[in-house]
Amino acid sequence: MELRTSLPEIFDEFGEARRQGFLTVKEIKEQGKPVVGVYCTFMPEELVLAGGAIQISLCSTSDETIPDAEEDLPRNLCPLIKSSYGFGKTDKCPYFYFSDLVVGETTCDGKKKMYEYMEEFKDTYLMQLPHMRDTEESKKLWYSELVRFKEKLEDFLDVEITDEKISEAIVLKNRERQAKQDFYRLGQLNPPAITGQEIFQVMYGSQYKFDKEEVIQMLEETTAKVKEKYEAGERLDAKPRILITGSPMGGVTEKVIRAIEENGGLVVAYENCTVAKAVERLVDETEEDVYQALTDKYINIGCACMSNNQPRKELLSQMIDDYQVDGVIDMVLQNCIPFSVESLKIKRFLNEEKQIPYMYLETDYSTSDIEQINTRVTAFIEMLEEETVCTQ
Numbered sequence: 001m002e003l004r005t006s007l008p009e010i011f012d013e014f015g016e017a018r019r020q021g022f023l024t025v026k027e028i029k030e031q032g033k034p035v036v037g038v039y040c041t042f043m044p045e046e047l048v049l050a051g052g053a054i055q056i057s058l059c060s061t062s063d064e065t066i067p068d069a070e071e072d073l074p075r076n077l078c079p080l081i082k083s084s085y086g087f088g089k090t091d092k093c094p095y096f097y098f099s100d101l102v103v104g105e106t107t108c109d110g111k112k113k114m115y116e117y118m119e120e121f122k123d124t125y126l127m128q129l130p131h132m133r134d135t136e137e138s139k140k141l142w143y144s145e146l147v148r149f150k151e152k153l154e155d156f157l158d159v160e161i162t163d164e165k166i167s168e169a170i171v172l173k174n175r176e177r178q179a180k181q182d183f184y185r186l187g188q189l190n191p192p193a194i195t196g197q198e199i200f201q202v203m204y205g206s207q208y209k210f211d212k213e214e215v216i217q218m219l220e221e222t223t224a225k226v227k228e229k230y231e232a233g234e235r236l237d238a239k240p241r242i243l244i245t246g247s248p249m250g251g252v253t254e255k256v257i258r259a260i261e262e263n264g265g266l267v268v269a270y271e272n273c274t275v276a277k278a279v280e281r282l283v284d285e286t287e288e289d290v291y292q293a294l295t296d297k298y299i300n301i302g303c304a305c306m307s308n309n310q311p312r313k314e315l316l317s318q319m320i321d322d323y324q325v326d327g328v329i330d331m332v333l334q335n336c337i338p339f340s341v342e343s344l345k346i347k348r349f350l351n352e353e354k355q356i357p358y359m360y361l362e363t364d365y366s367t368s369d370i371e372q373i374n375t376r377v378t379a380f381i382e383m384l385e386e387e388t389v390c391t392q
Contacts (some may be wrong), residue, residue, distance in 0.1 A: 002100055006102070011198050011222070013205075014204075014222075017204075017208040017306050018204070018205060019304060020034055021056075021095070022095070022209075024210060025056065025098045025207075026094070028210065028391070033054060034053040034100045034101075035053060035054055035055075035056060035098050035099050036054070036056070036100065036102075036103060037055075037057075037058040037096060037100075037101070037102045037103070038055055038056070038057060038058060038103045039058050039059050039084060039103075039104060039105065039111070040105065041277065041278035041303075042298055042301060043055070043104050044149070044298055045107065045173060046166055046169040046290075046294060047146065047149055047150050047153060047161065047166065047169070047294075049169035049172065050150075050165035050166045050168070050169045051153040051157050051159050051165075053153070053157060054210045056095050056099065056207075056208070056210070057095075057208075058093065058102065059084055059089070059248060059250075059258050060083040060251075061083065061250040061251025061253060061365060062083060062087075062365060063252065063364070063366050064086070064092070065086025065087050065090050065092055066079065066082045066083055066086055068085075068090065068350065069081075069083065069085045069086035072089070073085060073114060073117070076335055077335055078108070078333050078336045079335075080247070080248065080336070081110045081111055081114050082335055083365055085114050085117065088118055088121070088122060089118075099122070099123060100123065101156055102122050102124045103124075103125050103149070103371065104118070104124060104125070104127070105126070105127045105128075105129055106126065106127070106128050106129050107303065107305040107338075108336075108338055110337075112126070117212055123156075125149070127145050127148075129145075129146055129305065129306070130299070130306070131306065131307065132306065132307055133306045133308065133311075134310070138299065142295050142298070142299045143291055143292065146291050146294055147291055147297060148335065150166075163290050163362045166290040166291075166294075167285075167290055168292065170293065170294070171194055171285060173212075174218075174282045174285065175212075175216055176212055176216055177222075177279045179215070179216045179219035179220055180219060180220070180275075180279050181280065182220070182223050183222060183223045184199055184203060184275050184276065185322075186227070187199055187267075187269050188221065188322055188324070190241070191236060191237065191348060192236040192237075192238070192266055192268065193226050193227075193229075193230040193235055193236070194226055195210070195236065195267070196242070196261060196266060196268060196270075197254070197258070199267070199275070200254065200257060200267070200274065200275070202222060203270070204249075204250055204274055207219075213233050223254070235312075239265055240263060240264065240271075240326045240329070240381050240384040241268045241324055241325050241326045242260050242265045242267050242268065242325070242329055242381075243267075243270070243271060243316075243319060243325045243327075244267055244269070244329050245271040245312075245328060245332040245346065246329075246331040246339055246343075246361075247272070247331060247332050248273040249273075249331065250274060251264075251365065252365045253365070255370055256329070256331050256363065256373060259374045259378075260373075260377055263378040264378070264381045264382070265327075265377070265381040265384070268323045268324075269319050269323040269325060271312070271316050271319055272331075276315060277301055277302055277312075277315065278301055280300075280315060282297070282298045283296075296346050304341075306336045309342060309345075312347045313346075313349050316346070316349070316350070316354075316380075317349075320350075320354055320356055325356060327356065327357040327359070327384045328350050328357070328359070329358075329377070330343055330346055330347070330358065331361050331369055332361070332362050332363075333362075334362055334363065334364045337371075340362070343360050347360065353361060357383065357387070359377075359378065359380045
């Protein structure tokens with residue numbers, strides 16, 4: 001029986017963060033502070049912070065403006081790209097509207113070409129990601145891109161970004177990463193302390209709180225409250241423990257989380273951009289060359305846009321063990337070529353090396369496939385439950 005009675009209210013403020021953040025950004029702009037909008041976790045926030053600006057996530061996760069985007073972009077394009085472009089084109093995203101500079105990246109061909117159109121109506125800067133991550137040439141390229149981005153920020157913001165300022169920003173970001181780690185690792189508790197929806201709600205919402213010290217404090221307090229209540233006996237029923245991997249999540253794609261948790265499972269871990277992928281590895285604060293430290297951290301984010309993607313396998317392997325995962329669901333957006341192509345490698349790795357059940361789930365930003373998702377997820381969870389009974 002579920003014993004937990006009084007935890008959900010502590011997550012409300014994080015759940016409202018994205019909507020309330022619109023007003024916060026407006027106030028920040030009125031105070032004269034510059035805003036840099038980004039679409040990807042490869043973007044080094046430390047450099048933006050060192051330049052005295054704030055960085056906000058612009059990825060859109062609704063199909064509201066996709067028809068507007070399809071006036072310029074092909075229909076058979078990833079919904080994340082079309083939605084992001086559509087909200088920018090129509091000025092329906094306050095975060096995009098208030099961004100002084102939008103920073104794109106070459107994570108995929110679709111995004112790279114989309115930014116060419118975006119720069120027609122917004123100041124846009126493009127960072128060139130290497131195709132490979134484990135060669136010296138790739139590391140040198142990314143190092144030079146970080147330096148080039150720093151110089152762009154200095155010119156655009158009319159500031160001097162010193163190594164000392166970058167070092168201070170690295171320490172601050174590491175503290176934030178550590179606070180996030182401590183929170184989402186609550187998913188390791190068994191029986192569970194909180195739901196996967198609550199974990200995601202806090203992690204997603206924390207992106208839209210722009211005072212780093214406040215975010216760190218809120219995360220630490222939330223983690224402490226959850227642990228206190230857990231030790232007092234407030235916990236959830238044991239259910240099949242699911243890890244979600246794949247494309248970035250948020251907005252409509254939270255239907256996958258709901259499908260899992262409304263049909264007998266529990267999401268205990270997320271190996272994706274919003275949670276562990278960009279947070280798990282800290283920047284080396286002992287490295288004297290701050291650009292080298294940032295290079296080593298960001299080039300090792302385990303995204304499918306790069307080869308060889310060994311970091312993704314390593315993180316998945318560690319999380320499966322640490323979170324006592326029963327099954328993995330690979331949520332991939334339609335026409336997301338990097339993640340859809342890489343899915344076979346992930347399936348083989350999980351089935352053969354980790355001996356963990358795997359399900360590939362392709363979706364988009366509509367609600368038309370909710371029933372299909374529910375049916376497939378229910379069958380997957382029932383299979384996990386049967387396997388548990390057979391091994392007992």
